[in-house]
Amino acid sequence: MSKTTPRPVTMKDVARHAGVSRTAVSLVLNGRDSVALADETRARVLAVAAELGYRPNAGARALANQRSDWYGLVTEIVTAPFAVDIIKGAQDRAHVDEKYLLIASTESDPAAETAVIERLLEQRVEGLLYAATWHRAVTLPEIAREVPTVLVNCFDREGRFPAVVPDERAGGRRATERLLAAGHRRIGFVNLDPDMPAAVGRRIGFHETLREAGIANDENLEIYGHATADGGYAAASALLDLAEPPTALFCANDRMAMGAYDAIKERGLRIPHDVAVIGFDNQELIAAYLRPGLTTVALPFETMGAKGVDLLAAIITGQSTATETVTVDCPLLERASV
Structure with missing residues (x-):
């Protein structure tokens, strides 16, 4: 006997169980505190949503708000040791702002870059990080200019994008x-x-x-x-x-x-x-x-990942518009060979 996949709980379901309108549910669950609603109504909606296991539709919310709380991160090989460190630095810094990463690998295939970036743009990412596993000049597909984009451990040959590189x-x-x-x-x-x-x-x-x-x-x-x-x-x-x-x-x-x-x-x-x-x-x-x-x-890979998110957030919020190159210090680690 095949099992039926449970239907996701909708705002309409929450409204029916709470005995309020769907508009009221939308206002509460989308955090529209500026609209006058009784505290008891807000509390009842939140309690019913939790009881039913309601989860917001991130795709619909991103489409409505034209923002998704997601950044896209593109790199050649996500399992490379240095790439992992860049991802960790970027992810930890993004979480501070309650943002998240969608990570895509091109597997060192330049022909795949356009397709990978296209898919990330379809997910309504707010911006892109393009990270290289070794410091070099790169050329990004033209579609990378559709959203704010920051390069990490590499730089644009034509100077069109800001970059974070090691000093x-x-x-x-x-x-x-x-x-x-x-x-x-x-x-x-x-x-x-x-x-x-x-x-x-x-x-x-x-x-x-x-x-x-x-x-x-x-x-x-x-x-x-x-x-x-x-x-x-x-x-x-x-x-x-x-x-x-x-x-x-x-x-x-x-x-x-x-x-x-x-x-x-x-x-x-x-x-x-x-x-x-x-x-x-x-x-x-x-x-x-x-x-x-x-x-x-x-090489400061974690720090470069974090700085890349810093710069991307500044561009998205209008605090920076320059195609600057940020250099990150390379610390000395003492062991026993000197």
């Missing part, structure tokens, strides 16, 4: 300052691919800090590790085999730092006694479990 330059400075404070003057730099915004910003911060400390830039101490553990191993090996090797390595991500650990230990050297290592990203499955634990500069 890569300050992060590069912070890593270099930490190595200088530990007494190192010959510092090797294992960077990401040169055209990446993160590589550019971290390199600028590295050079600025050395220059301010009176240390001349030595191109022999800079090498690209291409963001991989194997690349980090090869780059660190080349630096450590110099006639005058560095006493410290600044690796522009934690994967390359992991490879650098292997290169250092293969040569019978100790971390941090013989060679100090500092990373970037705070990819916890790497940084916290290397031995010794890796001191690293953290």
Whole structure:
């Protein structure tokens, strides 16, 4: 025997059980306190609605009010570690304003972006967050301009949308300052691919800090590790085999730092006694479990997610109209490699 799905309780049902008009029920349940209704009537409607298990029709309310209390969040892969942190930061901040997230993944398929955003717009989202798993320039579909949209961990090539991004330059400075404070003057730099915004910003911060400390830039101490553990191993090996090797390595991500650990230990050297290592990203499955634990500069994914919601809310409420780029500080996390 098949079971019949219960019919949702309607305002008409509440009105019939409470002995009042449907208009009165609508006024009470939609919080229209400015309309004169007896307190006893309001209390009776609320009690009957609770007893019957009435739930408002969010879709109908959104259509009537042209607002839904929902933000859409679009990202490539929702299960990626960094994407999860962005989602958490955005979701926690949205809840403060009693807003909620509808989360959609494009699975790294640019062709799917338009369809995903279209579906979110059909749900009457009040605005969009577009989050990338790595810092880069992006091009959004034209329909993203139909509602307020904020980019997180990426920026629009054409400058049409506001963005929240990590302060890569300050992060590069912070890593270099930490190595200088530990007494190192010959510092090797294992960077990401040169055209990446993160590589550019971290390199600028590295050079600025050395220059301010009176240390001349030595191109022999800079090498690209291409963001991989194997690349980090090869780059660190080349630096450590110099006639005058560095006493410290600044690796522009934690994967390359992991490879650098292997290169250092293969040569019978100790971390941090013989060679100090500092990373970037705070990819916890790497940084916290290397031995010794890796001191690293953290990418502030949760904070960027929260700041993205802050900026989106400001645009929706008319407090901001600028297509600004907000930078978020990258904190240093001390462990034991420096």
